[in-house]
Amino acid sequence: MLLKMFFTFAKIGAFTLGGGYAMIPIMEKEIVDKNQWLSREEFLDILAVAQSTPGLFAINMASHIGIKTAGIVGGIVGSMGVALPSIIVILLIAMFFRTFKDNPYVEKVFMGIRPAVVALILAPCFSMARSAKLSLSNLWIPIVACLLITVWGVSPIWIILATGIAGFVWGKVRKS
Amino acid sequence: MIFLKLFIVFSKIGIFNFGGGYAMLSLIHNEVVEKNGWLTASEFTDIVAISQTTPGPIGINCATYTGYTAVLNDGYPEWMAVLGAILASMSVLWLPFLLMLTISKIMLKYSKSRTMESIFSFLRPAIIGLIAAAAILLMSAENFGSPSDSTFQFIVSIILFLFAFFGTRIYKVHPILMILLCGLAGLLIY
Numbered sequence: 001m002l003l004k005m006f007f008t009f010a011k012i013g014a015f016t017l018g019g020g021y022a023m024i025p026i027m028e029k030e031i032v033d034k035n036q037w038l039s040r041e042e043f044l045d046i047l048a049v050a051q052s053t054p055g056l057f058a059i060n061m062a063s064h065i066g067i068k069t070a071g072i073v074g075g076i077v078g079s080m081g082v083a084l085p086s087i088i089v090i091l092l093i094a095m096f097f098r099t100f101k102d103n104p105y106v107e108k109v110f111m112g113i114r115p116a117v118v119a120l121i122l123a124p125c126f127s128m129a130r131s132a133k134l135s136l137s138n139l140w141i142p143i144v145a146c147l148l149i150t151v152w153g154v155s156p157i158w159i160i161l162a163t164g165i166a167g168f169v170w171g172k173v174r175k176s
Numbered sequence: 177m178i179f180l181k182l183f184i185v186f187s188k189i190g191i192f193n194f195g196g197g198y199a200m201l202s203l204i205h206n207e208v209v210e211k212n213g214w215l216t217a218s219e220f221t222d223i224v225a226i227s228q229t230t231p232g233p234i235g236i237n238c239a240t241y242t243g244y245t246a247v248l249n250d251g252y253p254e255w256m257a258v259l260g261a262i263l264a265s266m267s268v269l270w271l272p273f274l275l276m277l278t279i280s281k282i283m284l285k286y287s288k289s290r291t292m293e294s295i296f297s298f299l300r301p302a303i304i305g306l307i308a309a310a311a312i313l314l315m316s317a318e319n320f321g322s323p324s325d326s327t328f329q330f331i332v333s334i335i336l337f338l339f340a341f342f343g344t345r346i347y348k349v350h351p352i353l354m355i356l357l358c359g360l361a362g363l364l365i366y
Contacts, residue, residue, distance in 0.1 A: 014231050017352055048287040049280060052296065054191050055272020056200075056233045063276050072277065079269060086232020087265050090240040091258060093226055098248075101222075105363060110222055112362015113355055114319040115333040116340035117225045120354065122311035123345050124198055125304050132300035141298065145305025149202055150312050153210070156203040157192045163302040164295055171294025 002070060002077050008035060009062050009081025016058075023058050027065075037069045058082050178250045182260060185212065186239050186267035191275075197227075197234035199303045201310035204238050214246040218318040229352050239264040332365055 008030050016023045024047070032043050046068070050060035059079045066078025100106045125142075134142070141163065148154040185207045193200045201224065208214050215223070220238075227237035243264025248257040286292055320337070321329030336358050343349040349357075 017229065017231055045284055045287075049283045052194075052287050052292055053272065053275055053279070053283055054193055055275070056190070056193065056235045056268065057196055058233045059236075059269055060272060060276060063273050064280055067277060067280065075273065075277065079273060083232070083236050083265060083269065086230065086236045087240050087262065089230050089232070090226070090237045091244060091261050093230065094241050094244040094261065095254075097222075097226075098245075108363050108366040109359040110218075110225070110362065111321075111329065111333075111366055112336060112358045112360070113225045114218060114221045114314075115337040116354055116358035117221050117228070118311050118314045118319060119337045119340035120228065120344060120351050121198060121201060121224065121307065121314065123341055125308045125311070126345065128300075128304050128307070132304055133297070134301055134304065138297075138301050141301035142305030142308060145302045146309045146312065149206070149306065149309035153206075155206050156306050156309070157188065159302055159306065160192050160194060160299070163298040167295035167298030168291065170298065171291050174294070175290070 002073065004035070005037075005066060005070065005074060006077045006081045009066075009078045010085055012062075013058070013082035014085035023061070027061060031065055038065060042068070178247055178252075179260060179263060181212065182243055182246060182264045183267045186243075186264045187271055189235065189239070190268035191271040193235060193272075194299055194303060198307045198310070200235050200238075202306045202313070204235075204242075205310055205313055208238070208242050212246075214242050214249070216318065217314060217316050219245070221314055221319050225355055229355055235268050236265050239268045329366070336361060 012023055012026055012030060016026060028040075028043060031037050032040050038046070043065075046061065046064045050057055050064060053060055059082055062078035062082040063075040066074035066076070068074075070077070145159045145163070148159060149156060189200065189203050189207060192203060205217075205220060209217055209220050223238055223241050224234065226241075227234040230237065240261045244257045244261035246264075247260030248254070252260070317325075320333040321327075323330045340354050340358055344351055344354055
């Protein structure tokens with residue numbers, strides 16, 4: 001069971017490129033349909049929890065599913081399964097990349113890639129605007145957050161704490 | 177003590193990460209590039225590119241690479257660098273894991289509650305700001321070339337940036353394909 005869990009999560013970790021949310025359909029297939037460790041409803045509940053607790057989404061999913069089906073050990077086995085393939089791959093790349101980094105051809109390739117990566121980081125801001133229900137009334141939040149970080153060098157940690165607390169207080173105020 | 181520092185920094189990165197890999201980037205950039213100088217801005221961008229094209233969560237990928245590089249740059253031998261990589265990766269995981277272990281039952285009850293909804297109605301827009309900040313901070317001369325000293329690279333970079341942005345947003349080109357295309361373009365143009 002644990003061994004099977006490890007390999008199932010390792011498979012999920014090894015075959016999802018780009019991480020995070022790309023894993024959801026594969027996880028659902030492996031955990032709900034194939035192995036029946038959880039019902040679909042339980043899976044969706046865990047999905048909601050994993051999205052609202054801090055940490056890496058994929059690891060949260062794996063640890064939570066592991067804990068639910070096989071206790072603490074299951075949780076550790078599940079998260080290690082997801083994490084291990086990427087740790088190994090990146091370690092190998094780190095070792096080789098240090099020697100190849102100064103190769104003129106590699107440098108040329110990365111000179112082309114760098115601006116594209118910046119675009120790829122910027123792009124989800126626009127697609128996320130819908131799910132975050134961004135409108136004229138709350139557009140100031142991302143703008144202020146962005147300015148604080150880029151212009152005044154504020155750590156993103158403070159912004160997460162401040163907006164979390166502000167949201168909590170706002171909820172209480174609205175209720176009463 | 178580099179190992180202790182790695183542990184503290186990546187524990188922080190792990191526990192303050194809400195809203196997926198990209199949301200983490202401004203946090204990682206702040207700690208790893210600006211505060212501790214473990215990586216340069218262009219090295220950081222390269223790792224994001226590598227993360228995009230290799231399996232696994234971006235957070236783990238960044239932690240592994242940074243742990244390895246930071247320890248090696250500190251003058252330790254290679255096997256110590258491997259330990260640093262593993263330490264940094266585990267540091268990202270352990271606090272959220274403990275949290276999952278202890279409060280998952282409570283969260284199961286409250287994840288759809290009004291209070292959580294209210295918190296996330298503020299957090300989600302802020303996370304968009306965080307991601308935008310990461311992108312803006314990376315629009316540097318290190319990644320784009322400078323308009324005065326390397327005008328040609330700067331112009332090519334702007335074109336590739338627009339190509340990648342609209343290609344993935346409007347024409348739904350897969351990010352990995354986009355990275356490969358722009359890498360090929362770089363090889364041919366420069």
